[in-house]
Amino acid sequence: MMLTLAPEHYPLLEKSVAWLQDHYHEQPELAEIAEAAGFSPMHFQRIFKAGVGVSPKRFLQATTLKHARKLLKENSVLDTSLALGLSSPGRLHDLCVEGEAVAPGEMRSRGKGLEIFWGVHSTPFGPALFALSQRGLCELDFLPDQRCPELTPEEALRQKWPGARLIESPERTAFLPEQIFSTRPGPLTLYLQGTNFQLQVWQALLRIPEGQMTTYGAIARWLGKEQASRAVGSAVGQNPLSYLIPCHRVLRGDGGIGGYAGGLTRKRILLASETCACLD
Incomplete structure (x- = not known):
């Protein structure tokens, strides 16, 4: 079952995931992600987990291209x-x-x-x-x-x-x-x-x-x-x-995110939500 996200937290989630796509290769720490979202690390961690159900690190890792390619390789x-x-x-x-x-x-x-x-x-x-x-x-x-x-x-x-x-x-x-x-x-x-x-x-x-x-x-x-x-x-x-x-x-066949009518950031969030829920 997909994670149940609080609607009021979606803008925070969208902003965080969009930022991470540009900076994931830097392996940013929680403090950097929180700062980009405009929150202190503790407050960011608390409201993110309350709204999403898992930690920011776990969720954001599931949005990465590397993760998608791994899934495609392991599963037909x-x-x-x-x-x-x-x-x-x-x-x-x-x-x-x-x-x-x-x-x-x-x-x-x-x-x-x-x-x-x-x-x-x-x-x-x-x-x-x-x-x-x-x-x-x-x-x-x-x-x-x-x-x-x-x-x-x-x-x-x-x-x-x-x-x-x-x-x-x-x-x-x-x-x-x-x-x-x-x-x-x-x-x-x-x-x-x-x-x-x-x-x-x-x-x-x-x-x-x-x-x-x-x-x-x-x-x-x-x-x-x-x-x-x-x-x-x-x-x-x-x-x-x-x-x-x-x-x-x-x-895409190479593991690329492909297109999505609702925007690529939203597509990553949907996929990560399902992935995290299935790992619970």
Whole structure:
């Protein structure tokens, strides 16, 4: 189970992890990391552990490229789990999620006749847009969305669902952060809009266990499209439900962090949170 982070501590975590990426080769001590975050070492250690659940040193080590490469070398998780037909013991399993794909006719109409209620809420990993239709949750995007940083959340949602009636209604979506990110999640229905290929890729993502990582190439091989790593990368990048469909668990073949719609610092934090939780 992923660590439960206090939403109010995310800015501190983001600032610390971003700083560490530029200075990790210097092997900084706690005092240096705390100073960069604007706190005394003792206060930094206390609030970090209270908000994150593990020590700063342990968490920040798990965000490093070296750690990611080690995991990839030791585990061919996706190849194994997909070949065996195993499901991920991750958040979607915990949530007892039911998923429904948008029918081809509905894809062409781009949401015509659909009402989508949306709102922006705090999460343990920073602010996120939640969009909910009568058919289920159709969008979860961490903000700012690097795919369209020049657009407002509503404008970005409009691009994906131009035929739908969008209604800003944070009171209708307020239950979702707790339902998705709590340690005792409840049932949830998803409504996915994507091509057949995208849906296949997203299904593959659901099979990557928490605390593990795979590569774009491994997904392409499992789909029987060994030369389609770039197409897989594009489908991963179009994932409409960040965190729930764990595209953050996919790295480049060389162990590089790859891309992430929610930003690379957030991707490192998500991966480190899962890694630390799995080591407990």
